[in-house]
Amino acid sequence: MKLNDQQLIINARNKDSDAFKELIKKYEHQVAATVIGMLGYCTEAEDIGQETFIRFYNSLDKFRGDASVGTYLTRIAINLSLNELKRRKRQRKFFFSRSNDNIENVPDTKESNNKKEINKLVRLGIQKLEPKFRTVLVLRLIDGYSTQETAQSLNLPVGTVLSRLARAQMKLKEILKPLLRGQT
């Protein structure tokens, strides 16, 4: 019999490691979508993903269920990802940045009709956005939260989320111009 989140949490609190493992498996895709959406595919993304679940494990006793497990995990993942972006920014001040994330020349879709390739380009395009724009885009369009839920998660007014969403999409449209040209 499949247990629901509440039952899994109760069991995990009682040191049932299988119950917590079940929760990880259930929410891995959601945390992966958030963290990789924010940071791209990199070793840090896996670390942040792991850290998200470890923090959740350590706060199991405090988890009251006001928010769903998915929302709770997404909040942790977003905060940790933003911390990681701040760390990268600090690091960049001292060292030269890596240039492998440069996508000035997005190839035409005819050359890259492979879905995997397109996804990679879109992800790289998202990485070009400022964190505040990236965050709303990831929560709304990748994680699929409503505008209200996104605003709640980030403690922002709905109006701010809407304007950031619009600006993020406008900026991304410029970055992905060649890719989008082939679609319309």
Next chain:
Amino acid sequence: MNKKGKGKNKKILELLYRSFDDNLEEKEQKQLAEALENSKELRQEKEIIAAQRQFISDSAAQSFKPFFAERVMNRIKGISEKKNTLETFYDTFKAVFQRFAIAGAVIMLALIIYNLGIGDSLSVEEIFYASDFTFEEILQLPLF
């Protein structure tokens, strides 16, 4: 295009973006529908926005590398073991310290009883066998 026209276009574009994420008021809906009907450019823009949003949604990663859950559980286990080791160290230290403290207290008590036995009165000086020394003298005593 004049300033007024540019401002109107900007407003319509904002409405267009907002229409994907928010419920527009009836008046706004009408305004946008009208603009879409009259402008091929705007219709194209709408298609581009929709395509881009689809691209973004499709780009969502599905998982980390295989055996992610197992790696997390191993880390949790490692942290718990480390915590247990620290707790064990603390408990051992506490137990040893307790023994030393008890032994020290017993020795002190024995000395007090002994000093009381050989002394003439029950003053603090007699108990600690310090009556023959002044405070300055104690400070001047060699350490070893």
